[in-house]
Amino acid sequence: MPETRSCQAHALKLACSNCNILEFCLPLGLTGEEVAQLDSLIMQRVKVKKDAALYRACDPLRFLYAVRIGFFKTDVLSLDGREQVTGFQMPGDMLGLDAVNSGLYTCNAFALEDSEVCAIHFDHLEKLAQELPSLQHNLNKIFSREIVRDHDMLMLLGNMNSDERLAAFLLNLSQRLNMRGYSSKEFVLKMRREEIGSYLGLRLETICRGIAHLRDHALVEVSGREVKILDMDRLKHLVAGCHRFS
Incomplete structure (x- = not known):
């Protein structure tokens, strides 16, 4: 049985170099050898059915998720139970960045259609980024992109x-x-x-x-x-x- 699971996990793995959203994701600008190192961190491709949760607020951070196929929304619930949507994610976007500060996801992530993500173990990614300046640069760019989106949203709502x-x-x-x-x-x-x-x-x-x-x-x-x-x-x-x- 363990051997079967191992074969299934291997079949699920996705080579970053062959991915059709490469230019929007972590491997951008990495060498072939560096991409191979990053690919080794992708535990599996996770299929998420429409309306299912990828993770929920207060779950512990284990993975960052790169959207490969489909659409997601992130939301938080107010004290009276009302939903506040905080974003919509499409292929090439990264989910889970909100958990990096505290180690807990601060929002819920739901699939808006049948979707698929690449699960990247965060602790291993962080260690590899220390060894590969180009990967750390890409992580910084992704964080910056999220900050810019937040600023744009504030401008949109305010003006x-x-x-x-x-x-x-x-x-x-x-x-x-x-x-x-x-x-x-x-x-x-x-x-x-x-x-x-x-x-x-x-x-x-x-x-x-x-x-x-x-x-x-x-x-x-x-x-x-x-x-x-x-x-x-x-x-x-x-x-x-x-x-x-x-």
């Missing part, structure tokens, strides 16, 4: 009205998907409108009204969860505050 927040959210998704080789103008929302509202600090009815505004002004067409951006330039102008709906 934008509801229509601008929604437009900025759709534009951000468009740009992130385009960087991964997908269409920047047509894509499918993996999250519910309630979850978008929670992330943007808006009520569900405000999200629905904002979608109607974007549609009525021929900026975006939304049918169910399918999004089609009709006028990218005007959408960017709206986000930049150069355009207001009358």
Whole structure:
């Protein structure tokens, strides 16, 4: 039986050098030998069913998770049990960074669709990063990227009205998907409108009204969860505050 499990674990392993999201993940810029060392830390690929938790708040940190396939959301619960969505992660993004400071995950991570992640043992990764300056540099870049996202979110919530927040959210998704080789103008929302509202600090009815505004002004067409951006330039102008709906 142990031999069978060993064979199964070996079959699950993924060579970083052959991964289609290499340019967004830890191996970026590493030599072939360094990538092989990093690959040895990937314990397995973990499949996560839609709506299942990858980890929950207060679980101890053991792994960081690189999203390989699918979409995730992170959230926290308020004292009265209300959900506050803190982010949406797609292939190439890293999950679990919130636990590095305290050793405990500070949020919950749920799959928005059937997904797959690479589980990277954090203690071993930290030791290897001390030996490989290029890997430490990549870790620093990933942490910095998360800080920038947090700052952008604060700017979005503090300085934008509801229509601008929604437009900025759709534009951000468009740009992130385009960087991964997908269409920047047509894509499918993996999250519910309630979850978008929670992330943007808006009520569900405000999200629905904002979608109607974007549609009525021929900026975006939304049918169910399918999004089609009709006028990218005007959408960017709206986000930049150069355009207001009358």
